[in-house]
Amino acid sequence: MFKYFSALDGRPKKLGIAVAAVLIASLMISACDEAENSDDFLTRAQEYRDKGDLQASIIEAKNALRINRDNQDARFILGSNYLDLGDWLSAETTLETAIGQGGTLEYAIIPLLARAKLSVGKLHDVLKIAGVRSDMSDDLRARIMVVRGRAHSGLKNHTEANKSFNDALAADPKAFGAFLGLAGLSIASDDRAKGKELLDKAIAIAPENIDVLEFQARFHFLKKDFAETEKFYRALIAQRPTRVAFHAGLINALISSKNYKGAISNLKPLLARSPKNIQLNYLRALAAFRSGDFITAYNTSSTVLGVYKRHTQSMLIAGASAFAKKEYEQAAQYLQQYVQANPSHNEAKMLLSEVQLRQNRVSEATKTLESAAKDQPDNVNLLLAIGRASNMAGDLQKSGDYFQKAVKLNPENTRARAALGASQIALGQTDLGIEELKRAVEKDTDLARAEIALILNLAGQKRYDEALEAVERLQERHPERALGYTVEGLLQFSKGDPASAKVAFRRALQLKPDAADAAANLAAVAIVSKKPEEAKEVLLAVLKHRPKHTRLLMMFAEVQLQLNDSDGAIRTFEKMLEANPEDLRPRQILAQLLLSTGRVEKAYLLAKSAPLIHQNNPGILEILGQAQTRLGKFKDANETLKALATVKPKSVHARFLLAGSYGALADWSSAEREFEAAWSIDQKHMPSKMGLADVLLRQNKLKKASEIISDLSAEATDSPQVRVMQGRLALLQGKPEEAIKPLSEAHKVIGSPTLTSLLAMAQMRAKGRGTGLETLRNWLKKNPNDVRIRFQLANNHMLFSQFEEASKEFLTLHEMQPENWIFLNNLADSLNRMDKFEQALPFAKKAYKLAPTQPAVLDTYGVILLADGDNKRAAKILTAARRRAPNSPEISFNAARALERVGNIDAARSILEEILPKNNSFRSRKAAEKLLKKLGG
Numbered sequence: 001m002f003k004y005f006s007a008l009d010g011r012p013k014k015l016g017i018a019v020a021a022v023l024i025a026s027l028m029i030s031a032c033d034e035a036e037n038s039d040d041f042l043t044r045a046q047e048y049r050d051k052g053d054l055q056a057s058i059i060e061a062k063n064a065l066r067i068n069r070d071n072q073d074a075r076f077i078l079g080s081n082y083l084d085l086g087d088w089l090s091a092e093t094t095l096e097t098a099i100g101q102g103g104t105l106e107y108a109i110i111p112l113l114a115r116a117k118l119s120v121g122k123l124h125d126v127l128k129i130a131g132v133r134s135d136m137s138d139d140l141r142a143r144i145m146v147v148r149g150r151a152h153s154g155l156k157n158h159t160e161a162n163k164s165f166n167d168a169l170a171a172d173p174k175a176f177g178a179f180l181g182l183a184g185l186s187i188a189s190d191d192r193a194k195g196k197e198l199l200d201k202a203i204a205i206a207p208e209n210i211d212v213l214e215f216q217a218r219f220h221f222l223k224k225d226f227a228e229t230e231k232f233y234r235a236l237i238a239q240r241p242t243r244v245a246f247h248a249g250l251i252n253a254l255i256s257s258k259n260y261k262g263a264i265s266n267l268k269p270l271l272a273r274s275p276k277n278i279q280l281n282y283l284r285a286l287a288a289f290r291s292g293d294f295i296t297a298y299n300t301s302s303t304v305l306g307v308y309k310r311h312t313q314s315m316l317i318a319g320a321s322a323f324a325k326k327e328y329e330q331a332a333q334y335l336q337q338y339v340q341a342n343p344s345h346n347e348a349k350m351l352l353s354e355v356q357l358r359q360n361r362v363s364e365a366t367k368t369l370e371s372a373a374k375d376q377p378d379n380v381n382l383l384l385a386i387g388r389a390s391n392m393a394g395d396l397q398k399s400g401d402y403f404q405k406a407v408k409l410n411p412e413n414t415r416a417r418a419a420l421g422a423s424q425i426a427l428g429q430t431d432l433g434i435e436e437l438k439r440a441v442e443k444d445t446d447l448a449r450a451e452i453a454l455i456l457n458l459a460g461q462k463r464y465d466e467a468l469e470a471v472e473r474l475q476e477r478h479p480e481r482a483l484g485y486t487v488e489g490l491l492q493f494s495k496g497d498p499a500s501a502k503v504a505f506r507r508a509l510q511l512k513p514d515a516a517d518a519a520a521n522l523a524a525v526a527i528v529s530k531k532p533e534e535a536k537e538v539l540l541a542v543l544k545h546r547p548k549h550t551r552l553l554m555m556f557a558e559v560q561l562q563l564n565d566s567d568g569a570i571r572t573f574e575k576m577l578e579a580n581p582e583d584l585r586p587r588q589i590l591a592q593l594l595l596s597t598g599r600v601e602k603a604y605l606l607a608k609s610a611p612l613i614h615q616n617n618p619g620i621l622e623i624l625g626q627a628q629t630r631l632g633k634f635k636d637a638n639e640t641l642k643a644l645a646t647v648k649p650k651s652v653h654a655r656f657l658l659a660g661s662y663g664a665l666a667d668w669s670s671a672e673r674e675f676e677a678a679w680s681i682d683q684k685h686m687p688s689k690m691g692l693a694d695v696l697l698r699q700n701k702l703k704k705a706s707e708i709i710s711d712l713s714a715e716a717t718d719s720p721q722v723r724v725m726q727g728r729l730a731l732l733q734g735k736p737e738e739a740i741k742p743l744s745e746a747h748k749v750i751g752s753p754t755l756t757s758l759l760a761m762a763q764m765r766a767k768g769r770g771t772g773l774e775t776l777r778n779w780l781k782k783n784p785n786d787v788r789i790r791f792q793l794a795n796n797h798m799l800f801s802q803f804e805e806a807s808k809e810f811l812t813l814h815e816m817q818p819e820n821w822i823f824l825n826n827l828a829d830s831l832n833r834m835d836k837f838e839q840a841l842p843f844a845k846k847a848y849k850l851a852p853t854q855p856a857v858l859d860t861y862g863v864i865l866l867a868d869g870d871n872k873r874a875a876k877i878l879t880a881a882r883r884r885a886p887n888s889p890e891i892s893f894n895a896a897r898a899l900e901r902v903g904n905i906d907a908a909r910s911i912l913e914e915i916l917p918k919n920n921s922f923r924s925r926k927a928a929e930k931l932l933k934k935l936g937g
Contacts (some may be wrong), residue, residue: 039064045078052241061078082094084240107140113129113915114129124149125154149162149181151182184215202215221252282300285297285317295580298582301314305318323354356368482510482517492504498525502525540556545901548576554589558712576590584617588619618651618654641654659673672696697729705729709725720746724743736764736766743755760776760792769800777793790809794809810823825857828847837867847861854884858877858884859888862894871901900935904937
């Protein structure tokens with residue numbers, strides 16, 4: 001028999017003993033806990049808190065809660081500890097649970113919970129929970145009004161904030177917190193004198209109060225008196241060493257005074273104790289960013305956002321750090337979130353617009369800048385940025401208008417003049433533009449960018465003599481700098497003189513051997529001149545000085561690829577990753593290179609091991625999904641490509657890949673949905689349309705498939721792939737004669753096993769088996785090792801009862817794959833059909849050894865044993881086959897034959913009486929009827 005099944009063997013695990021052991025252990029622990037009651041732990045928690053040992057207090061409070069989950073006092077202490085440690089999220093969660101219990105501590109909890117919510121920026125929540133009630137004491141009412149005032153202040157509701165603080169003073173004239181709040185409002189409105197006056201009132205009431213001292217520290221910070229700020233915070237830390245906010249204030253002062261090492265040194269022990277603390281991680285990110293360590297800044301700010309997604313300051317650092325690392329997609333994501341939360345922060349909008357420009361999202365960048373300009377219409381930097389964006393969008397007139405306005409607002413701004421000059425040149429006002437650039441250079445001889453713009457624009461006008469004069473002036477002003485010679489090289493190259501360009505670039509490298517721009521351009525000239533070896537030498541020389549320079553290494557790897565040195569290019573990319581594991585671009589290119597050179601497992605591991613911050617990067621997801629597909633990890637590939645389609649929902653390529661992954665899982669309806677989604681995005685995307693036609697055919701949706709294939713035929717008249725679709729459609733419509741022509745035409749262009757199989761099938765159905773078998777044989781003459789086609793040929797011989805030919809093909813397949821039980825089984829079956837059971841027996845026996853549970857193998861082996869006269873063993877084997885395939889009438893009949901041979905007449909008759917009424921047509925039905933009659937049935 002030549003049908004087969006796959007089976008999975010699962011073994012139940014015995015877990016009873018392990019579960020019992022855990023239950024016993026838990027009972028023992030519970031018994032131990034009851035030795036001390038909740039009050040004992042609570043007493044120690046308060047004692048530790050009074051001593052300032054907040055971590056120990058937390059442990060004891062948790063122990064109290066473990067015994068009594070409803071202990072409100074324990075939650076109150078626990079929440080207070082979290083608040084003092086700066087773990088605001090834990091404080092908020094704990095105190096919310098505590099206040100939900102009602103009880104006598106409710107009023108004491110409200111100010112603390114409000115403070116926790118203030119710290120995480122939930123200002124509206126503060127106004128909901130912190131309400132004044134008639135039965136509150138004057139002191140409590142004042143404290144509640146103070147936190148309400150702080151919430152209003154944070155929401156920029158200064159009138160309401162002012163009212164709340166004054167209401168607090170009305171309730172309690174000594175409410176120093178209200179004076180601090182009013183002082184903050186005055187400072188925010190630029191009235192520092194009034195702020196100082198109100199602060200002094202708070203100092204007079206409570207000179208030693210922690211909050212008053214902290215406000216003084218902040219006031220000194222605002223005045224940029226960082227030494228005094230540091231002094232106040234060190235004094236506060238001496239009083240309350242566990243109060244994280246005081247440590248944070250000190251560290252912020254150190255960062256602001258550019259003492260980054262001191263800030264990081266102070267942060268290390270704090271982060272070791274509280275690795276997920278939002279405030280501390282934010283400050284670590286800030287210190288890293290200010291000191292130029294953008295990788296740490298990005299990673300640490302991402303850690304903060306992983307804990308608390310709405311921490312806007314970390315959004316800004318993450319976005320700015322990603323921009324510095326040239327990871328523009330991540331930068332745009334974080335900066336957009338920040339700008340949405342802080343719509344009046346124009347500096348952030350300018351940075352976001354720069355990211356958008358780098359992503360070529362010019363219209364979005366222009367809108368971002370114009371929204372900023374509404375608040376600051378006379379901001380020259382904003383006007384210059386809008387002009388630049390408009391220029392990139394191709395709106396030269398608009399660009400020029402903005403530059404002109406910037407120059408009018410600030411005539412001495414040389415950057416504005418340089419930009420205006422460049423725009424005038426672009427608008428065709430060449431002479432005006434060049435004169436404007438000259439004026440900019442005259443006013444600022446260090447304005448190298450304007451000089452370069454002048455030189456390049458003169459070159460663009462083919463005014464090479466003037467351009468060279470400008471270059472000479474630049475070189476005279478800065479004889480020690482490589483810049484002038486690099487620009488000369490660019491100018492000479494634009495003149496069409498690569499030899500002089502090379503001389504200039506080499507002069508630049510003599511002055512500065514590590515001049516990356518000069519080296520890159522010199523290498524580029526060599527590449528254009530089709531001298532990659534020369535480019536390689538240039539880059540190797542400069543890389544000795546700058547071994548970790550990303551752009552040079554990238555260029556060097558590209559040269560190696562031009563020299564067909566893919567192994568060398570891979571090593572170069574690996575060096576880049578080793579130097580900077582967070583750098584996305586070399587990881588992405590290397591993974592793609594590994595994939596294209598057949599090193600799929602390595603590509604998979606590289607993409608899979610991408611840092612967390614890159615794991616949703618579209619390029620990484622695409623490579624990972626393709627690698628998983630090629631490794632046969634179809635479910636994993638599908639999950640990966642679903643993530644890609646989520647990140648890029650409007651990408652036709654992402655949708656196309658996702659559809660293909662559903663196809664690999666044979667989930668045709670989902671594949672159809674995704675191919676349709678891809679096609680709806682871009683109706684000119686032929687692969688999506690082809691994929692859609694394919695899955696429609698697989699689902700036998702012939703009407704819809706016919707419409708799509710008709711469109712494809714009109715759009716791609718000569719496409720062999722479309723011809724294949726036409727042939728498949730005709731076959732499914734029961735028109736094999738119409739399938740032959742398109743399949744034959746396609747087969748001439750893209751001969752493949754699949755197409756050969758289809759063509760042979762069509763020919764057999766339309767013209768008889770001879771033509772189809774000949775097609776298969778002709779393919780095998782050219783491709784003798786094609787297992788799939790040889791297997792199809794052998795099976796067709798079996799179907800046509802050509803057992804001699806079938807046995808020859810199965811024997812060849814067996815020789816190609818000696819351990820393949822399917823080939824062994826079918827070889828034995830074909831030999832047995834010719835009554836060559838003695839030759840068949842060894843093959844059947846080996847198939848049985850390799851696949852002892854497969855019904856087809858058991859059936860073949862049992863039938864041959866029966867023919868060999870081993871009736872007892874045959875009966876045992878065939879009865880087992882029937883148990884595994886009870887719905888096969890052929891196997892059941894063979895089992896009945898064997899049982900009859902060993903004298904088990906009743907069992908044989910029972911089987912035959914069962915299968916004959918259920919199966920009107922099977923190969924051995926007549927023989928089964930005859931046997932039943934013989935057995936008296």
